[in-house]
Amino acid sequence: MNEFQTVYQAIGEEKIKELTRYFYEGVEKNEPLRSLYPKDLKPAEDRLFLFLLQVFGGPTTYSEERGHPRLRMRHLNWAIDEQMRNHWLNNMLTALDKIDVDQNVKELMMSYFVKVANHMINQ
Numbered sequence: 001m002n003e004f005q006t007v008y009q010a011i012g013e014e015k016i017k018e019l020t021r022y023f024y025e026g027v028e029k030n031e032p033l034r035s036l037y038p039k040d041l042k043p044a045e046d047r048l049f050l051f052l053l054q055v056f057g058g059p060t061t062y063s064e065e066r067g068h069p070r071l072r073m074r075h076l077n078w079a080i081d082e083q084m085r086n087h088w089l090n091n092m093l094t095a096l097d098k099i100d101v102d103q104n105v106k107e108l109m110m111s112y113f114v115k116v117a118n119h120m121i122n123q
Contacts, residue, residue, distance in 0.1 A: 006057025010105045013058060020049040022095035033087045036078050055112070071120065081123040089117040 008016070024045045027033045037044055050062035051069060062069065078084075092113050096106060 007105055007108060008053065008056045008058035011056075011099075011101050013053065015099050015101060016052050016056065016058070017049055018099050019095050020045055020052060022098045023048065023092055026091040026094055030087055030091055032084060033091060036084075056109070071116065076122060079123050080120050082121060085117045085121050088120075089113060092117075 024041050027037060027041060047062070047066070050059075050065070054060050054062040054069075080088075093110060096109060096113070101109075
């Protein structure tokens with residue numbers, strides 16, 4: 001990945017979709033995480049996919065449909081402590097390990113996920 005390329009340009013939409021799918025497969029198996037979601041995970045999966053596309057330099061469909069991400073505000077209804085942060089982050093990093101991407105790109109993505117997970121703690 002060169003300095004002018006986005007994660008989206010480096011890995012493409014399909015890899016981001018794959019990452020999102022693996023993440024929600026993990027949510028299904030993680031009781032504490034699963035308890036945060038409604039029965040039907042598909043709408044949440046679709047939102048995360050659109051969000052990640054945008055965050056990593058792809059289409060801005062997420063903001064066009066939902067407005068500014070305001071992640072922390074959107075998640076204030078849920079108690080997110082360090083333990084819940086760890087459940088979420090471990091699940092995301094496990095999903096990231098399942099997709100085949102360049103190590104430099106993976107490290108950029110990991111850095112982003114760690115920063116966001118830390119920012120979401122509200123307890």
